[in-house]
Amino acid sequence: MSRHYGSAELNTLKSQIEYCIKSNSIFVLSKVKCSACVKAKALLNKLSFQTGVKPSILDLDNYPKQFVRAIISWLWATKTGIKTVPQIFIKGKFVGGNDDVQKLHTNGRLLSLIGMKIGADYVTGPGSKDAVLAQTRRFSCPSGRDLHSPTLVDYNSDF
Numbered sequence: 001m002s003r004h005y006g007s008a009e010l011n012t013l014k015s016q017i018e019y020c021i022k023s024n025s026i027f028v029l030s031k032v033k034c035s036a037c038v039k040a041k042a043l044l045n046k047l048s049f050q051t052g053v054k055p056s057i058l059d060l061d062n063y064p065k066q067f068v069r070a071i072i073s074w075l076w077a078t079k080t081g082i083k084t085v086p087q088i089f090i091k092g093k094f095v096g097g098n099d100d101v102q103k104l105h106t107n108g109r110l111l112s113l114i115g116m117k118i119g120a121d122y123v124t125g126p127g128s129k130d131a132v133l134a135q136t137r138r139f140s141c142p143s144g145r146d147l148h149s150p151t152l153v154d155y156n157s158d159f
Contacts, residue, residue: 021089026055029087036098037086051114
């Protein structure tokens, strides 16, 4: 049985995407088989070991093409100015796609944009005393486990 997607479902998804952008340190709108999306998600997941911040990801593959086009067009017109994926938001701000995130990382700016998460607090600025102290605290657990790592919420299951 196929699912019918109407304007009510589209508006609900738009609201959920708005919420995800605002409430997650990193939010990625993506497609599973998109090579640029795969590269961007791999980089952000790799950096989560340093930052303690895991990306929240919404893969659009489970939606009909018309629905996906409507979401991409809405984001293009209201937030991003691009019609491709991935679309990556850090701390509620659109930073670009894969090329942009890779360039930010190469230039040494991505980690400071993401910041370091310690409990409920963020420490930004790679050279700050707080960042060094936070990194020391993060990796000093005798068991080897990072007790300060946040739990990744899978928003895909809610859509």
